[in-house]
Amino acid sequence: MLLVQLWQFILDPANAFWDHTVAYLEVCAVSVVLATVLGIAIGVAVVRSPLLSFLAVNLSGLMRAIPIIAFLAAALPYLGVGFKPTIVALTLLGIPPILLNTYTGIRGIEPAIIDAARGMGLNTRQILLRIQVPLVLPIVAAGVRTSAVQIVATATLAAIIGAGGYGEYIVNGLYEFKTVQILAGALPVALLALLIELLMGWLQRALTPAGLRVQETALSEAARA
Known part of the structure; x- marks a missing residue:
């Protein structure tokens, strides 16, 4: 049975499943933290300048249109392979x-x-602590939620440049036509992305001021009516 084979694959020390798990979580956690710090810092820095805001918003849109594999390829000549270019x-x-x-x-x-x-x-x-931060935090949390899910779902491609993690199972499984090995990489990534989505969704709701939650509920009910 496929699930039994998958469980045996995970438990087999030769497959180093837990080492791959730690490597994947490390890559994702560091990337999410850096993206959060830099994204918030840049957003705050450019908000008062129309020119800088225009450049930041448009460059951000352009960056989202470029495939992650292109980022990896561009970083290789400068950072080599492994952890750094992946981050x-x-x-x-x-x-x-x-x-x-x-x-x-x-x-x-x-x-x-x-x-x-x-x-x-x-x-x-x-004003900053009582008004501006509470109003902005839920929106920032929504951005972190989207970013974290994207990073977790995309980090498998880092295996192409030797960063380890679940991506190695997927790449090797595709190369060797081994379904169990592919699932050993794909299922944990899907579960981790789902967990991040649920946790960040809860955090976003928790950070939303009570007044805004009531307003959103009223608007939703009015839209359904």
Whole structure:
């Protein structure tokens, strides 16, 4: 039975399944963290400049249109093979959704809200922590959610340049026509992507202020009616 063979493959020490799991999680985690930090930093930096905003938004859209394999190929002459080019490629892949959501979230805050907060006596720090951050965080979390799922689902291609992980099972399985080996790489990636989607979806809802959740629920019910 296929599931039995798959379980035996995973448990076989010769296949180093847990080593591949650690390598894959490491690559994905580092890429997501770097993409999050850089995406938020760039989004905040360009939001006040129309020119920089235009360049950042359009370059982000262009980056999303370029296949990940092209990033990997472009990084090879400079970074060689293995961990470094994989991190660079996956980080570049993950930046655009976070950058765009950060930019959109900050620009979407109504100036009247800030003016009202100032009229209530709040200083700049209080406005940032009590109003701007709570309003922007759910949108940024949505960008991180999209970015993380993309990175997890795409990191298998890193096996082409020797970065290890589940991608090695898929590549070798396709080359040797071994279904069990392909599933040993594909199923964990699918499960990990699903887990990330669920966890980030929960985090996004948790970061959404109660007032906004009520408003979204009312709008959804009105749309269904």
